[in-house]
Amino acid sequence: MTTLEVTGDAGRVRYTYRLRMSSTARAELEAEWARCRWLWNECCARSKKAHAAGEKCGPARLDKMLTVARTANGWLRQGSSVPQQQIIRDFAKSRAKALKDIKARLPMGQRAGMPGYKKKHAADPTLNYTQRGFRLKGGRLYVAGGISLGVVWSRDLPTPPSSVRIYRDNLGHWYASFVVVTATEPLPATGRDIGIDWGIRETATTTSDTHDLPHAQHGKNAAQRLAHRQRMTARRKPKRGQRGSKGYRRAQRLTAKLHKKVARQREDAGRKWAKKVVRDHDRLAVEDFRPKFLAKSTMARKAADAAIGATKQALIHMARKHGRELHLVNPAHTTMDCAQCGARTKHALPLSERTYACTACKAVSPRDKNSARVMLVRAGLNPAGADRVRAAGPQARSQREPGIPSL
Ligand SMILES: [Zn+2]
Known part of the structure; x- marks a missing residue:
């Protein structure tokens, strides 16, 4: 580890x-x-x-x-x-x-x-x-x-x-x-720890029910407009060796402007969330996610990667600024491990499977909540210091319909 x-x-x-x-x-x-x-x-x-x-x-x-x-x-x-x-x-x-x-x-x-x-x-x-x-x-x-x-x-x-x-x-x-x-500007001690797992549906899932960060909607809206702008640019693309037309350069500029706007909104949302997390917790166990930006990935996936990157950076800065203890945890196998007993499933869960059910200790919890808890355990922090993770009973499950990001 x-x-x-x-x-x-x-x-x-x-x-x-x-x-x-x-x-x-x-x-x-x-x-x-x-x-x-x-x-x-x-x-x-x-x-x-x-x-x-x-x-x-x-x-x-x-x-x-x-x-x-x-x-x-x-x-x-x-x-x-x-x-x-x-x-x-x-x-x-x-x-x-x-x-x-x-x-x-x-x-x-x-x-x-x-x-x-x-x-x-x-x-x-x-x-x-x-x-x-x-x-x-x-x-x-x-x-x-x-x-x-x-x-x-x-x-x-x-x-x-x-x-x-x-x-x-x-x-x-x-x-x-x-x-x-x-x-550093020290903040009062709270006696609380938090584990944080990054994802696509929710940018951050945490061991606390009140600190989850849903994937920002402006990213989705902007993605549509961006796709439109990119088609606009592609139509006007000059032939090899030719200088771009005025319309082409205008379309390029509009695309760049929109990109910048989305990045600013992302940074702003990330900073506000980071401030809240750092204010409410003494010790943070954070998944050390590295954005991949794979060539084949979709626009939504790239947007999620960028949001995670910006939010993680904001969190690291905020923790440093206020002198909080922050552990970056290796993300390998975190979706396969049980936070209760430490057992590892034989196969990675498919992304569609939103619930983690342990075959060893029979614990059942929402998949991302389990991963957030694994972060705490791996960082050597005491899960008891975190807010209790609710067992996925019928009530809890109805609040987290698979496929719909909870807002
Ligand atoms: Zn278990």
Whole structure:
């Protein structure tokens, strides 16, 4: 069993703000990005070559490459070295992650891919600045190279930031995302524990009857509208090698806008729920679900995956912020284990089977409630500290008709 404890003394949080800038500043940022993109692609080429030759291509070698490239190319020296070093570090990091996943023999869908080339029109700019590469003065943000940016301060930064990421999203909006270290804000002890299981019908099923999170309806409505927009985009898709029409670009933008809206609603719902869970419980046992985004999966499945991902992230942040104990529990076999006696069924339950009936101890409970309880047991927490799981009598069962998400 692998459980990871995230007890927080202090958490690193991102605070993101919209940026306003002059056309000069925008051109300067785009030029910085062009140089960084060239470096990233150079890293790709080098690492492929090294791999083919059976040589190593670690961070030290890439750092050296940067020094050599900056000496040889005047146009590269025109840019600040801070984001350039940072992009090389990011490349090394994502390459190391991909190699680690290959070594761990993770199946194809769950494996981080090798970092690929960033194409000019497909990759949105992202520039990372460490502490020595930026400063805040008079409400403005100055980054290395003398670029001055106006920040829309929608809320205050709690402490001075340690780094900033400047990026443009697919709608063409620019943002500054600061990393700040926040102190924990302890909450009163409650003496209660909770187990949390993620799912499709309900985003979260918990050992508490009042903390379940139904799958948000806005995801479903948006899925229909998204499908419509995507058909609209597909109809207007340009032929290979041709530039997209105005209508095509408009349709693309509308799709991106809708995606963003859904993501915001999801984050908002996740944050509110996480706050409630963290306020009411001292210790949390959470399924360590990893979104898969398999190519073949349906739109609804992808939406559920995204909702779980956002909610889990919100929960981890909230627990860290308020100094609660959070265990991430390995999800293997949780649907097959009995929370009462620990017996494991021989076969995985089909998804249509909503009730878990143990052949060993004869306990009967709703399938997801059983899984949520298994989380508690696996995290070494006492199920007695959780709210009692109701046995699935006729009354309880009528409240949970299979196939209909309870709202
Ligand atoms: Zn049992």
